[in-house]
Each structure stands twice: as structure tokens, then as C-alpha cells.
Amino acid sequence: MTKTVFSISKSQQAGSAQRWCDYMGEVYYPLDCTPLDPRSFEGSLTALQLSNLGISKFTADALRTVRRQQLSGTEEVVFIFPTREREHFGHLGIEDEVGPGEMYVLNSSEPYWTQIANKTQNVTIKVPANCVRERFPLLDRTYGRRNIANAGMVPIVAQLALQTFNMVPLVDPQVLKRTEDNILDLMCIMLETRNVSDVPESTTVALSDITFQRLSSFLSLHFRDPGLAPEHAAISLRVSLRYVHKVYQLHGTTFGRELMGLRLQEADRLLRAPYGKNSLPLPISEVAYICGFSSQSHFSARYKEHFGFTPNERRLNPSEDTA
Template sequence: MISFDLQKLKASERFGYWREVLCNVYVSLTPEPDDRFDFSGSVSDHDLNGIGVSKISSKKQIISRTPSGIRRDADAFYFLNLQTRGACGVVQLGQEQLTKQGEFVIVDSTEPFSLDYVSEDWEQYSFKIPKQMFDAHIGASRTALLKKVSAESAVGDIVINYLTSMARRAVQLDTNPDEIRKSMFDLIRLGLTEGEDGNPSRHCDMRSGLRQYILNFIELNFSDPTLNPAKAAAHFNISTRYLHKVLEEHELTFSQALLERRLQSCAEDLKRGRPRNISEVAFRWGFNDLSHFSRAFRRRYGTTPREYRRSEMEKSDF
């Protein structure tokens, strides 16, 4: 993760540095602020297995992608810009969109575009996706450009929630980036095709995407001792009954998937011998009942947590 915050610079130096930051993190861009003398902004950026995930905020300005900027860059990207505060007017290829909080559009770095941040205080999550990667997963189609996806629709809400969780936890997702990335593309495709007719597999795709999103939600939150099906269902704005229905095609139920993930992390801690207190291991990964933890662990690994740790530590001595 790299971060840039203009507040640490003198006011007279901020805007010049801002353009350098934008060009380094994104592509060659031309910003024009509403006020050069009262300017502030910040950018944080993390590479998630080839996809740049950034958080950007600033004051009112217009950021342009010009033909000269395009000529300076050798690589091509799509930018999925998710508005989390304020509003942005987007223009590309003769199309216009206004994105507000909880909405995103996609722009193409190989064509000129304009981003008019009309709010005095705005914030975005931006996903910098190599064009070749995007085309392989979504398809090389102009229809994806500037099609607005909004959290106001059922599918859009799921997609927006997933992308928001990804951006907030990008650093933590490095352990399993391929699966996270696949789910991201599946859900983006669902969001972009919402409302299209003549797609008989759409409902199946939707269920499959939501099922993976639920499993990823468990992956991100399994250490929370209060996590249960009702809490997960509330997060996705669906009923608990529907959550179970979505997962029933998968070989694990919600509770089984949650228990398995917690036990895996406990086993890893015990294998390393840290921390020494077994109850601390259990509580760290979401268990709040030691008897339940011991029984579940023995069913899963065929031995008690204490015996498992002793056996694993003895193996490491050889």
C-alpha cells in the first residue's frame, strides 16, 4: 500500500505534486482544480494481483484524459470508478453520466474522457484493470463503457457492496487474490448486464455470483464471534431463508463453511505454537465456547487441540 496526502506539503506545492501523483498511480491525466490556492487531496493505492485498487479524495476539479496523454502511455486500462462521496460527471465517446454515492461507471484509458468532480468534497474507489484482463473476463464490448451501475437495484447493491469491501480490505486479500478477482469480474458482469433480455443463464449466474460473494464474506469476517447466517443475510439485504437456498447447491452450509474456516486458522496458530494459551487461539478466531471448540477440533483433526500442537511442534524439531 502506498499513500499520498497533500496536507503534508506547503499550499503552493500541492497542485503540482497532485498531477504527478495522478500520473503515477493511474495514467497520464490533466487535472484542473476549482481553486489552485486552496487545494487538498489524498490517494492510497494497492496492487491486488495486477489490479490497482485505490482510494482517492480531493476538492472540486476536472480531470481529463487527453489525446496527448494517451500517446504518452504504452499500456491500456479500464477504470471502474465507484463514487463513495460527492458526485462526478463523466463524459466519454459522446456519452454522459452523473455518478453519485453508491454508483459506478467504467471508462477506457485508450479514449479521451473527462471526470468533472462537481462536489466540493468527494471520494472514490477506483479499480485500475488492465484492458486485456477486463476483455478476457467481461468481453471486449463498448456497451460496458459509461453504463451506470447503482446500489438502488438489487443486483447493483450486491456488486457495490462487494467492490466496497474489496477496496476497504485490499491489503488483507493478498492471501487469496485469484478467487477474489474471479468473483469481482463475475459480479461486475452481472451488474453490467442487469435488465438485459434473452439471457436464460442469467438467474443461475446471479445465484452463483451471490454464493461466492457469501463465501468471500465469511473469509473476510470469520473471526467475528457474532457472525451468523442472519447477520450475513442482513449485509446482503436478503432473507436468511434465501441465503440458505443460495448456498444449498454448494457442498457446505453457511455454518459448516464458517466453522471450517475458523478451525483452519486455529490449526495454523497451534502448528506455529503461538500464542501459547489454547483458549486465546480459540477466541482469536471467533469461538466463544471452549468446549464447543475442543469438540469441533477433535471431529475435524482427530485429536485435541493440545495434542495437535504437541504433535506439530515435535515434527518441526526434526
């Protein structure tokens, strides 16, 4: 079990392309890497090697990566989960692209290329091909294609892989081995259940419930940000924007409704909060600002619409029941 961290900053531009190739080769296998702008290229790569799985996460500027034809060597596959920006790739005569919330699979024994934009982030899981084939015999049909996995399980697998980084070195190696086996099993289930109709309804609901809970936690942490948007939640949770909207739809609500509810509840708490003899209450404009509203007028209108009285009336009657 080894954990390594590599990085290239703007102050380390000399030979950056070759050093990035060396980093990628150490974590995956030999690759040719060509930055779009070698003079300003930046990237960071963190990798964890377990007994079978290699888990990595990276952020990099615009880059083209090429895997040359290999006549011998270990056959490995990489499962790539973009978490920010779309990624283009070509493999076995197929060219396509995927974005956050999706994934694609490449085989190290066949030539391929990938191309990414600035500030691209992804999670990659590398595993010997035979470890996957013994669980999922149809592996070879997935290479270089999109829409090959259960969309609900893609972010769960990616998130579990990321959480494994936090487990090292805090947990027993046997626990890590069980986690590794679970990730591999989930990856194969993710491929086997690529069609929603193949997934039992209870499983689909359970997956959306997990995502809904994660979205709720995200909103609780960030609702004060006036610029918060569904796209930010999708990037943070490493799911597609479409899936974010779908999860809220399955729970009979929307991102905007949940966000507004949190902002209004916090504003109501601040308006009702007691203050000491020598303390002054927060101005209503400041309450609006703290809770993420762009203006006091917008806040007051939405507050009255939700509670049935104005912020001023609430301040004068802090114990009055809400609508």
C-alpha cells in the same frame, strides 16, 4: 504487489495541482488535474497494485481531471465507484453523472474528463482491458454510460475491493491472487447481470440478505446517534439511498422501524438493569439521551406505545413481561 499513500493538506498548497497530477499519474496513467480552488485543495489517495488489478481509494476537493488522446500505450479501463457525492464525466461523446451505489467505466486509450465536488470519495479498480474482454466481450459498450451494472452487486464489488487493502500484508500472496481473480470475475458478472430480470431470484435475495445484514450491523453500532438517517447508512455501505429503502422493503420493514426497535430495546435494558445499594439509577432523561432520543417526552411516548407501559412503570417492575 505494492501499496502507496499520497496526501495533500492545506499546509502543502504550493504546487498542489502538479503534485496531485503526479500522484494520479503514478497510480493510474498521465492525467491533467485542475483543482477548483488550488489555494485550499486537499486530497488523499491510497493505492494497491496487484498482479493485474490496481485498487485505489481517494478523497479530494472539487477537481476536474482530463485524460488526453493517447496514440499508443497499454489499453486500460477504470471502474469507478463513487461512495460520497455525485461525479460528472464525459467520454466518447457521452456526458452523464453517477452517485453512491452506482459505477461507471472509462477507457484510458480514449480522451475523457471527470469533475467532482468537495469531499468526494470513490473506489477505483484499474485493469488491463484484455483481462476484462476475455471474460466480458461486450466491454466496449459500457464506456461512459450509467446503469450498466447490477445495482445489487455494485456495492459488493466495491466493498470487496476495499477489504483487500486490509489483507495486505497479512495473507499469503496466493490468497491475494485468488481474491484478485474473484474480484475480476464478480466485476464481469456485475456487468453481465445489469438487468434485474437477468438475475435468478435466489441471487437477488442473497444479495439483499447480505446488504440487510450489513445495515443491521451499521445500526447496531450507530443507533445512539440522534441524527442518524438512512443517508448515513447509504454512504457507509457505499450503496444508493434508494437501494437501502428497497432492501428494507424486501425484508418487510423500514430503516426507521429498525432504528426505533434498537433504541427501545437498549432503553428497556438500561431501565431494567440492577444497581447496587449505593448506586442511583440513571435518570429517565439520561436513558433517553443515551439511546438517541431527542427528548424525554418523545422517548416516553414511543416506549409506552411499544411495550404497553411507561418507563417509570418498567423501573418499578423490571421483571414484568413486555408486550
